[in-house]
Amino acid sequence: MADEALDQPPDATPSPTPATPPVPATPSPTVLLRPRREAFEHGLLPIPKLIFPEGTLAQTLAQLKEKLAASAPDGRVRAAALAEALQIPQEQAALALATLAAVLPAEDPALGDGAVDGSAADIRDMLLFLYIQSYKRLVPRSAHKDSPVVADVWPSTSAFDGYLSALSPIQLVRSNSRRFMPSQADEEIHQLSYLQKHMANILTLLADSVEGDGDDSLVLTMETFEHLGFLVQFSEGTSLSQAATFFACSDPDMPDVPVPAAQVLDWMSQKIAFSLEYSAERSAAKESNQQTMSDLDVTMAEANTSHPRNSTPSANPAYYRNVTFVEGFSKTSVVKHASDVKGNSIKVLNCHDSVIYILAPLKYATVYGCSDATVVLGAVGKVVKVEHCERVHIIAAAKRICIANCRECIFYIGVNHQPLVLGDNHKLQVAPFNTCYPQLHEHMIQVAVDPSVNKWDQPFVLGVVDPHDSLSHPAGVSDVKAESATCLDPDLFTNFLIPSWFGDERQGTTNRNPFPLPEIYGTSQSKKRSALEDIQKMIRELQLDENRKRELATALHVQFKDWLYASGNIRQLYCLQGD
Incomplete structure (x- = not known):
């Protein structure tokens, strides 16, 4: 099924420990409705004026919709209009447009990458983007013990949060045993629960008003319905309108026949409830299975003796849908080529004292909880996110990069947008991109990273407190501007050499840094x-x-x-x- 590992490490062997009962088989539905994690993982901005109180969220956004529609007869929102409507600086409005562009499920020609003057977003996409700014990320189960299926999507904070806020990024990650950290499945359940709770308001916000009484006065066209693809998708790649029976007979040569919003809500609610039930059953079965295994803590060194260097530990599937994981490596080197990467995203998690080479074209990359490591990211066409890392060197050619809650890290970057810096950072340094490999130029072309534009030394700094994350900052703490990054001393700048035997000499000819070095x-x-x-x-x-x-x-x-x-x-x- 779609939530199984797409590819298990070939060398994974059964453990000699006592046999454990298999996970009970759960009937597999034909399609499951999934949240689009890109929107939730890379689309949240800690800008207070983008985040509305939950009690007035729907009403505030309805008023904003009217205001934006009045200033945009073509149904498109530009940075100036957004800045005026939200009363925020225009550079923050431009950042919102660029962030939206980075997480849309498909390219929007009128929006582009959000960086060009005149870039304009569809009002419906912008409203959905602003709505999910109210989302609160899932915290470790040790701090929030309620089932994610029934838990409120705004978990309460506790005195424990004050302790967490004083920890370093790595101490923070290590303070939560890995078995308490949210899994991909936990996060998806949490995101679906959020959408279930708010779907009625979301559909009302998108709907058009027509003459009629009660529920019949709000309708959605097929075009508007498809914009929900920003938030959800079907596991088998089926489009929303194809899966929805009320649009199944629409003639492409005829105008859309609007559907009552109430009918759409019933259908969406059924699909979400079914997916939640299915995911909860599988999650419970896996937890029950894991509880029969030894509960001994395993050190990082012991964990890494059970698998070769270039395979992800067998306890953690190498691939989860279209995400490749590189997780839990210590004191080793790992190489991933394009043929090793499944899907368009990669996550490098909890790697220590290691060198990780990701020599592949990607859309999204996340580096989380690493220390004393070097991570090379070939070409990333949407966003690189680096979070909770210490003494890590990041080498990345990317469209964008977001840095949060890191200490003593150096970023050797070639980026087309300003590096976004937020959270509790200390002693960060930025430097120009400093490496190459034979296929790099080809990979950059594939994901549209422009080597002629490098804004490595122009960080865009937001606040220390992230309202979406109660893990590292307690609620109620006043916000201040995050510590920015300084430029690396040119005398300390060195080129990073990737061993030549990594590359296939028959492909590509990039033998030098594609980003021109600043004169100094x-x-x-x-x-x-x-x-x-x-x-x-x-x-x-x-x-x-x-x-x-x-x-x-x-x-x-x-x-x-x-x-x-x-x-x-x-x-x-x-x-x-x-x-």
Whole structure:
């Protein structure tokens, strides 16, 4: 079924521990309604004026709809009109448009990537985008024990939150045992529960008013109904209007026949309830199965002895629908090529003291809970999100990047939009993109990352408190502007070399950094190359006998080996040589 792992690691072997009962088979429905996690994971902005109180949410957005419609006879919202309607700075309105563009299920030519003057979003998409700003992310089950199926979508905070807010990003992640952290299935149930609770208001907001009494006065056309694809999708790729029986007989050559909003609500409610019931049954069965297993805590080192370096631990499926996971690696190197990545998204989770190479074109990438690691992301056409990381080097060619709650990290980036910085960050540094591999140029073309535009040194800084996340910040704390990132000293800038044996030399020809280096960094690199050439020349010109030459060569090798061990790169060499 769609919520099963699409691909299990080929080397996963049965555990020698006592046999556990299999998960009871649950009848598989033909199609399941799923939330579009991209909207919830990458589409939320911690801008207070975009987030309305739940009690007045529907009324406020209905008034906003009238205001936007009056200023946009073509049904399109531009940054200036949005800024005026919400009373926010125009740069924040432009950010909202760009964020919406990044999470739409399909490209909107009039909106583009939201960065061009005159970019305009469909009012219906903008209303849905603003509505879900009220969503609250799921917190670990240790802090919120109610079943996600029946829990309120605005979990209450507790005194425990004050403790969490004082922790570093990694301490925060580690303070919650992994078995209490929300799974992908937990998050989907939580998102569906939110949509179930708010679907009546959402449909009322999208509906058109016509003459009639009661429920018959609000109708939806097929075109408007399809905009719900921003929030939900069917597991088998079926479009909403194809699945809906009330639009099944629509003639494409005839105008849309509007359908009463009440009828649409009944249909959506049934589909959501069915999907929630199915997901809850599977989740309960898996939890029951897991409780029969040993409840011993396993250290990260022990967990990583059970799987090879380039496969995700068998306890965690490598692929969840169209997401590839790289999770739980420690003191190793991992390489993922395009052929290894299923779908258009990747998540690098809880990796420590490792080097992760993702050499593939993607739409979305998430790096979460990592420390003392280097993560290389080839080309990401929508959003890279880096959250709760410490002492991590991120090397990414991407359309956008969002950085939240990180410490002592360096970002070597080529990005077409300003880096978005929010949350509780400390000692962040940004630098120009610094690597290449043979297929990089081709991958950037595939996902429309433009190497001629790099806004790496123009961070867009929002607040410390994220209203969507009660995990790392307690409710009621006054917000302040997040700590921004500083530019890396050019003398400390170095190129990152990806081993040549990773690439297929028959594909692509990119052998140099596709993003031009700023002059000050280019000058620093030239000085270093010149100094190296001078040393090499001096060594060549030394008048030494054979014994002294051997002594010099030995001394250089010893120093280089000492550096390999001191820097930790010796382990990477052994790992990669073995692969």
